[in-house]
Amino acid sequence: MQTAINRQFRLASRPVGDITADNFEYREEAIPQLSDGEVLVRTIYLSLDPTNRIWMSDRPQYMPPVEIGQVMRGGGIGVVEQSKNPNFKTGDLVSGMLGWQDYALALGNTGLDITKLPNPLPYPLTALIGPLGMTGFTAYFGLLDIGKPKAGETVVVSAAAGAVGSVVGQIAKIMGCRVIGITGSDEKCRWLVEELGFDDAINYKTANLETALAKSCPDGIDVYFDNVGGAILDAVLTKINLHARIPLCGLISTYNATEPVPGPYNYSQILMQRSLVQGFIILDYVPRFGEAIKDLGQWLNQGKIKYALEIVEGLENAPSAILKLFDGSKIGKLAIKVSQEPV
Numbered sequence: 001m002q003t004a005i006n007r008q009f010r011l012a013s014r015p016v017g018d019i020t021a022d023n024f025e026y027r028e029e030a031i032p033q034l035s036d037g038e039v040l041v042r043t044i045y046l047s048l049d050p051t052n053r054i055w056m057s058d059r060p061q062y063m064p065p066v067e068i069g070q071v072m073r074g075g076g077i078g079v080v081e082q083s084k085n086p087n088f089k090t091g092d093l094v095s096g097m098l099g100w101q102d103y104a105l106a107l108g109n110t111g112l113d114i115t116k117l118p119n120p121l122p123y124p125l126t127a128l129i130g131p132l133g134m135t136g137f138t139a140y141f142g143l144l145d146i147g148k149p150k151a152g153e154t155v156v157v158s159a160a161a162g163a164v165g166s167v168v169g170q171i172a173k174i175m176g177c178r179v180i181g182i183t184g185s186d187e188k189c190r191w192l193v194e195e196l197g198f199d200d201a202i203n204y205k206t207a208n209l210e211t212a213l214a215k216s217c218p219d220g221i222d223v224y225f226d227n228v229g230g231a232i233l234d235a236v237l238t239k240i241n242l243h244a245r246i247p248l249c250g251l252i253s254t255y256n257a258t259e260p261v262p263g264p265y266n267y268s269q270i271l272m273q274r275s276l277v278q279g280f281i282i283l284d285y286v287p288r289f290g291e292a293i294k295d296l297g298q299w300l301n302q303g304k305i306k307y308a309l310e311i312v313e314g315l316e317n318a319p320s321a322i323l324k325l326f327d328g329s330k331i332g333k334l335a336i337k338v339s340q341e342p343v
């Protein structure tokens with residue numbers, strides 16, 4: 001799996017609707033040469049995230065879109081292969097926006113920043129792709145900082161069997177809440193309840209959502225962690241309690257839309273129930289990541305947080321694997337294994 005060339009996927013065109021393979025251009029380049037101050041990083045894991053779809057479009061967003069012809073942006077974990085930077089040495093494990101490629105040049109004048117991971121690493125490297133990575137931090141700060149769940153309250157989370165949602169629900173259980181997950185298959189519902197300890201789970205593809213929510217949330221909904229928007233948000237709004245909190249994390253049901261998406265029909269409930277809706281972007285919490293690592297790491301060690309990973313082998317499969325974020329065909333966190341972990 002280790003290559004002598006640098007395989008890359010560059011953005012070839014902006015998707016209209018679903019992502020297709022021809023939105024990417026495959027290239028083989030020489031492994032880049034280092035200048036002073038730079039390091040050469042070999043990608044081990046490449047994270048595939050719904051936000052990749054946002055970056056591929058040129059709609060208004062929280063970072064500049066990926067330009068046509070640029071290497072596709074993507075977060076990853078890698079290992080330093082060569083260094084001309086005094087703060088990094090060969091063998092250091094690092095994380096950063098390594099992109100859809102085998103090798104990335106970082107630091108110096110490259111414009112790419114990287115973070116050194118602890119050595120020795122107290123957790124498996126894959127935990128840093130999962131709950132101890134960006135998606136775990138997103139769950140942690142979105143739920144605790146904005147959702148502010150209190151023991152005994154009811155928390156509902158959508159895309160509940162995904163990377164963010166599965167951690168949200170487990171943190172809410174740790175906080176003493178009743179937790180209901182909304183997801184897209186019976187298998188995922190079973191995983192949430194039987195493996196992760198959710199109180200109930202609803203398959204939004206087969207259930208009447210309003211009826212199912214009324215049954216699962218007899219005391220109403222105090223916190224709705226929204227990963228999805230659209231019809232699911234509308235159904236949840238009919239059941240929110242006075243002073244409900246809605247951390248707005250994502251809107252995945254709209255990312256492939258080709259027409260403008262209407263706002264929630266039940267918007268008036270936010271007024272009637274004096275509820276709080278707050279959008280957030282995890283990058284704003286970078287200075288506080290240490291708090292999340294401490295708590296999530298402890299809960300992981302105590303077995304209070306479990307996680308599933310769908311690791312697809314091979315960079316060449318990234319353009320097809322990313323579709324799994326939208327077709328519901330994976331449980332937990334999706335990533336590509338680009339090359340072997342160091343032994």
Ligand SMILES: NC(=O)c1ccc[n+]([C@@H]2O[C@H](COP(=O)([O-])OP(=O)(O)OC[C@H]3O[C@@H](n4cnc5c(N)ncnc54)[C@H](OP(=O)(O)O)[C@@H]3O)[C@@H](O)[C@H]2O)c1
Pocket residue numbers: 049050051134135138159160161162163164165182183184185188227228248249250251252253254280281282283324325326327328329330332333334
């Ligand atoms: N604000 C931030 O800083 C931040 C950071 C990370 C992620 N996010 C957002 O958080 C959300 C979850 O991200 P993730 O990384 O944890 O992804 P994920 O949940 O692991 O994967 C996406 C899941 O969304 C569900 N989904 C896809 N299309 C859907 C649709 N049309 N309607 C309802 N559900 C749909 C699918 O599961 P089902 O089988 O349940 O349909 C899919 O597995 C995304 O909206 C993402 O953009 C935001």
